[in-house]
Amino acid sequence: MALFEKRAELHTTQECSRQIMPVRDALEVLNGRWKLPILIALSFGAKRFKEISREIPGITDKMLSKELKMLEANQLIIRQVFDDFPPVVEYSITKHGESLGKVIEELRIWGLSHRKKIIGK
Amino acid sequence: MALFEKRAELHTTQECSRQIMPVRDALEVLNGRWKLPILIALSFGAKRFKEISREIPGITDKMLSKELKMLEANQLIIRQVFDDFPPVVEYSITKHGESLGKVIEELRIWGLSHRKKIIGK
DNA sequence: TGATTTGCTATCATATAGGATAGTACTATC
DNA sequence: GATAGTACTATCCTATATGATAGCAAATCA
Known part of the structure; x- marks a missing residue:
């Protein structure tokens, strides 16, 4: 009915x-183009703005700043300001950010099999 | 790490x-906005163009056509044409497409915990 | 005859992502 | 005094994703 x-x-x-x-x-x-590289850079330990920038070829200050804000808003990273010299700001991964590891690993595994399937061999 | x-x-x-x-x-x-809904629609069984379109509120013919092509190029779905009346074209998921299930499930699990963390509770 | 269905394609418009470039406040160093 | 380093912000521009709308061939239906 x-x-x-x-x-x-x-x-x-x-x-x-x-x-x-x-x-x-x-x-x-x-x-987006930069969130993954940023997370991975930080997964090796806390880093300053310029350090991240130097480790990720091609990223501009504008995009780095923007993406860091997004990641912080999603509580995947933490921002720490030290009242010092020329500014010192340190970013580090949170537990919540680390919890992405499993998902990323699944994506990587599937991506590898996909590459074999599509691109060949 | x-x-x-x-x-x-x-x-x-x-x-x-x-x-x-x-x-x-x-x-x-x-x-993109439409690949996931399309894949999920097809995960319930083979469907025609218009059937998919009707099941996904808001999608335009143009986007559906474009995304179906992408999904087919990535061998996640297969397109079958029947030489008939007004055209009959059927799309269905491949094994490779089904292999995305595990990844999607991991994304879903993480997404739920993320939602709890950020939005709710 | 004219309207309708199906699986598209073409054209035009807008929103958003991202890049290039420059500038700023403050301090330390030469 | 000039220069450099840090962590950004502001402005302008382009490319891409997506949306709105229309059209089309061929057959079927009223």
Whole structure:
């Protein structure tokens, strides 16, 4: 009957969106050209702005600044300011940031198999 | 350290890039607003162009067509044309496409914990 | 006859990501 | 006094993603 079908369909669509949302959230956190390299640079230990910049070829100050803010807003990294010399600001990974490790590793494994499949051999 | 397998020489820029590449590949495959909903729609069974379109609110023919092509190029889906009436074209998920399931599940799990951490509670 | 369906493609417009370049406050050093 | 280093911010520009709208071939339906 029409009403039943319609409701069932709605339920399915909503249920799907609800399932997809967290996946999108996770993808968004890693989205863009620089967030991954920044996280990885920091995974080796706390670093200053210029240190990160030097380790990531091609990144501009503007993008580094912007992405660091995003990562901090998502609580993946922490910013520490030392009232010193010329400014000293240190960034480091949080526990929450480290928890991304497993996801990144899964992405890497799948990416490798994909590369073999598509690009060949 | 935490984000990647620890190795002595892992610290070099080249080695890092090599490790990051497959992760970027995987992210790119899922990138954009529509690929995930399309894949999920097809994960319930083969569907025609218009069927997918009807199941995904807001998608335009242009974007659906474009994303289907990308997904097919990445061998995540297959396109089958039936020489019939008004055109009949059926899309379905490949084994390779199904292999994304594990990655998506990891993204979903992390996304849920992220949501709890950032938005809620 | 004219309208409708299907699986697209083409054209035009806008929003956003990202790059290039310059500048700033403050201090230390030459 | 001039220069350099640090951690940014501001401005301007381009490329890409996405959206809105229209059209099209061929057959079927009213």
